[in-house]
Amino acid sequence: MKIFTLIVLLILSTKAFSEELKKSTDDSLAYILSTMSVLYKSTGYPIVELIQSWEQISECGGTWQSCPNARLFITSSMGDLYETPLLYELPKAKGWRFIHAAETEHELVLTLFTTLQHANVSAQSRKEWPFKKYTLRVSKYDGTITVEK
Numbered sequence: 001m002k003i004f005t006l007i008v009l010l011i012l013s014t015k016a017f018s019e020e021l022k023k024s025t026d027d028s029l030a031y032i033l034s035t036m037s038v039l040y041k042s043t044g045y046p047i048v049e050l051i052q053s054w055e056q057i058s059e060c061g062g063t064w065q066s067c068p069n070a071r072l073f074i075t076s077s078m079g080d081l082y083e084t085p086l087l088y089e090l091p092k093a094k095g096w097r098f099i100h101a102a103e104t105e106h107e108l109v110l111t112l113f114t115t116l117q118h119a120n121v122s123a124q125s126r127k128e129w130p131f132k133k134y135t136l137r138v139s140k141y142d143g144t145i146t147v148e149k
Helices: 002-017 027-035 123-126
Strands: 037-041 045-054 070-077 085-094 095-105 107-114 133-139 145-148
Touching: 027 045, 037 095, 045 095, 045 107, 085 145
Parallel strands: none
Antiparallel strands: 037 045, 045 070, 070 085, 095 107, 107 133, 133 145
């Protein structure tokens, strides 16, 4: 009987502290957060992160054009209290790959390529796919970013 009473009290106390969460209706944010991956994070200042996320969860249909797009977000901050980080986004691509980081006296230089790592793309379509190289120059003074294509 003591065990039964203890179990009932445990169930009742759990229900007293539980609360149903409200579901977000922001589908875009749901895709960003559920598919994101950090491709690069700086170890010093400015604090920079390259975050890839997918526009949708889907497959390719044979051509590279049918593949889902990836978004690349870049956040930059000098690490100051109460500072709102800077947020940038490169043009959408079929995927992103971080290649290299280098520091100069005045900037952090990041190199990226667009990629086509999807399955279900024909060999002919892969040959037609135009990859791009991007070089990001992040100021060590204010965290602003310029891009070279």
